[in-house]
Amino acid sequence: METSYPTPISFTIHTEVAPSYLSDLLVFIYQECVLPYYSHFTNVGKWVTEGREVLTFTLNDTRGAWQIGVEISATNPIEVKLSPYGNLPPKILNRLREDLIISIQMFEEKVRRNTLYFAWVPENRVIPEKIENTRRKVIRQIFMGNMIFFFLISIVLSFAAFIIITEVLDLPIIYFPFIMVLFQFIIILFSDKIIGSMGDWSITRSNPNVYILQYHIPPEQVEIFRDKNIRDKLMQIKRAIQNKAYAMGRTVDAQIAQEAFSERGISIKPENIVTKTLNVYSIVERAAARFKMSVPKIRLSNIIVPNAAATGPSPRFGLVLITTGLLVQLDEDEIFSVIGHEMSHVKNRDPMALFILTSAEYILRIYFWSYIYFFGFFYLMFALGVIYFIAKFFEARADLDSAIAIGQPVFLANALRKIGYRKIQLERLHSNIAESWLGWNPHPPISFRVDRLESLDEPQNIKHPFIKSIKDCINGLLDELRRI
Secondary structure, three states, X not given: OOEEOOOOEEEEEOOOOOHHHHHHHHHHHHHHXXXXXXXXXXXXXXXXXOOEEEEEEEEEOXXXXXXXXXXXXXXXXXXXXXEEEEEEOHHHHHHHHHHHHHHHHHXXXXXXXXXXXXXXXOOOOXXXXXXXXXXXHHXXXXXXXXXXXXXXHHHHHHHHHHHHHHHHOOOOHHHHHHHHHHHHHHHHHOHHHHHHOOOOEEEOOOOOEEEEEEXXXXXXXXXXXXXXXXXXXXXXXXXXXXXXXXXXXXXXXXXXXXXXXXXOOOOOOHHHEEEEEEEHHHHHHXXXXXXXXXXXXXXXXXXOOOOXXXXXOOHHHOEEEEEHHHXXXXXXXXXXXXXXXXXXXXXXXXXXXXXXXXXXXXXXXXXXXXXXXXXXXXXXXXXXXXXXXXXXXXXXXXXXXXXXXXXXXXXXXXXXXXXXXXXXXXXXXXXXXXXXXXXXXXXXXXXXXXXXXXXXXOHHHOOOHHHHHHHHHHHHHHHHHHHO
């Protein structure tokens, strides 16, 4: 289907980089989006108008059926104006918009390699940004999206428990499966505390704000900040910034940061500083209100990896874990939509539903092993595949629930694009999308999730989100298998 667009289409893209880097961002977009396909573009230019830099170009159809004039302004958020001419397939516009978002994310990742991050919650201890250790990574994989570790750990523990129950305790083997299921049930009951241990700070009504400061280190200062003795000094600077802001009753700004660095002998460029203050409790509280729930416990983990998770056996014992990376990379509306997705998991008791599913498979395998022994390893692979595919229903339902409750599916679509832009690039090959559908991942392909959200015109009219999600996932898989 082709559409004629009589008026320009405008939209914005939030970026985390400092204003001093916006000119470089325009150059990067040109290098990534235009230069490799130069024969498809005309009217390429970059100039200053009304006090801001602008990159312009025209994307041309090879057959001359349409054109898209593009104007990108170096502001934050980035302002984009598209002026289509002719009969233009909507998928071309969507692809161009997605390419621009991906290019901005690639530039941010490049800048992030030489960026100093400070994040803190007032009236709490100062904690440096962390690299995930093995313990945190395993816990995150178990409870934050990948059940493979939980499944494999259960198998290992099954053999250990089997020896203890039959050889040491001398109990009949019939008790073995139920003891294992009980053990896993206890883990689910205390999952909020286990996940909570990954957090560094608690976010509460009385202490709701999170402060974030980024300093993009210029090339001439990189070696200074790589010095092995700088870590302790940075912790002192972070504490000084926190204390100054608190004593003055102000939010963190470039002036306070510059003074704290200068007092410890480090000169910085204030134009390279980005500050952000977020009332995280308010965001979670608004999301909970949309789902008619009480506010769950909120924990913040000082990890730059963008992620959020919800767990707990019921809404009453729910917990939401948010990383500082999510707060850095997304704007407030996008964070709101991600929290809405997590609220769906809590409200619908998805952790408990998946526990019942995996426990049923486990008991079936134990008591009917004599019938499926012949299939052995192939049965385990098949069972895992089925469990993961069913888990995709819950994730797809959470996307719909967030879209329905918040009323703006595009917020979550944009958040998914930013978080998963590399996967989106891979999934442009249909064979990779099919692999995502059939692989051991509880999430549907990100490109499927984004397209599905953006196609929702009136999400509030969806009556049965779970049934629709099951149908959409099955149809999505079948469509990709047909394309191969």
